[in-house]
Amino acid sequence: DAMVIQNPRYQVTQFGKPVTLSCSQTLNHNVMYWYQQKSSQAPKLLFHYYDKDFNNEADTPDNFQSRRPNTSFCFLDIRSPGLGDAAMYLCATSRGLAVNEQFFGPGTRLTVL
Amino acid sequence: QKEVEQDPGPLSVPEGAIVSLNCTYSNSAFQYFMWYRQYSRKGPELLMYTYSSGNKEDGRFTAQVDKSSKYISLFIRDSQPSDSATYLCAMSASNAGNMLTFGGGTRLMVKP
Numbered sequence: 001d002a003m004v005i006q007n008p009r010y011q012v013t014q015f016g017k018p019v020t021l022s023c024s025q026t027l028n029h030n031v032m033y034w035y036q037q038k039s040s041q042a043p044k045l046l047f048h049y050y051d052k053d054f055n056n057e058a059d060t061p062d063n064f065q066s067r068r069p070n071t072s073f074c075f076l077d078i079r080s081p082g083l084g085d086a087a088m089y090l091c092a093t094s095r096g097l098a099v100n101e102q103f104f105g106p107g108t109r110l111t112v113l
Numbered sequence: 114q115k116e117v118e119q120d121p122g123p124l125s126v127p128e129g130a131i132v133s134l135n136c137t138y139s140n141s142a143f144q145y146f147m148w149y150r151q152y153s154r155k156g157p158e159l160l161m162y163t164y165s166s167g168n169k170e171d172g173r174f175t176a177q178v179d180k181s182s183k184y185i186s187l188f189i190r191d192s193q194p195s196d197s198a199t200y201l202c203a204m205s206a207s208n209a210g211n212m213l214t215f216g217g218g219t220r221l222m223v224k225p
Contacts, residue, residue: 104156
């Protein structure tokens with residue numbers, strides 16, 4: 001089945017210790033997104049890639065970086081996690097930029113100690 | 114004030130009830146409206162997609178948009194325990210843009 005896969009599903013890191021979250025897709029979609037969703041809050045778009053073109057949201061902190069080495073994989077790097085970065089991180093993909101075509105992965109829940 | 118407001122709930126109903134979920138918004142430029150269902154520890158799943166004002170029906174689900182009141186609704190008929198989830202509304206001003214503005218979600222519990 002074509003799908004969006006996120007690893008790990010749960011990640012625990014220490015305050016200030018860099019962490020990388022992974023997303024892969026078998027849909028061959030052009031666009032990949034990273035969202036941050038804090039408890040009982042709306043998902044917040046951090047950035048997206050259209051092919052290799054990186055688009056950062058204006059209010060995404062510099063502490064968050066992303067890499068897309070190929071069509072299938074996209075990584076979220078948090079350089080120095082703070083307690084406020086504890087959240088669910090959702091990866092989504094879409095063929096194009098149509099708003100109704102985003103397919104979400106199951107998310108990675110990040111805990112910062 | 115948030116751009117999209119949604120009552121967080123939880124909303125608890127008995128099995129078979131009609132459920133009404135709602136969002137209000139402030140940006141009159143929004144034209145594309147979506148409802149997502151999010152089960153615990155899973156990613157959001159698109160349920161309904163509508164453009165501009167009007168109704169759209171899909172099985173037990175009906176989405177309504179009233180742009181004049183900046184108000185959207187999702188109705189679930191004959192609710193089932195499997196409908197228990199968080200429902201997120203989302204909207205966008207453009208169909209070709211990537212920017213979705215989400216509501217905070219309403220947690221629904223359908224009791225057998």
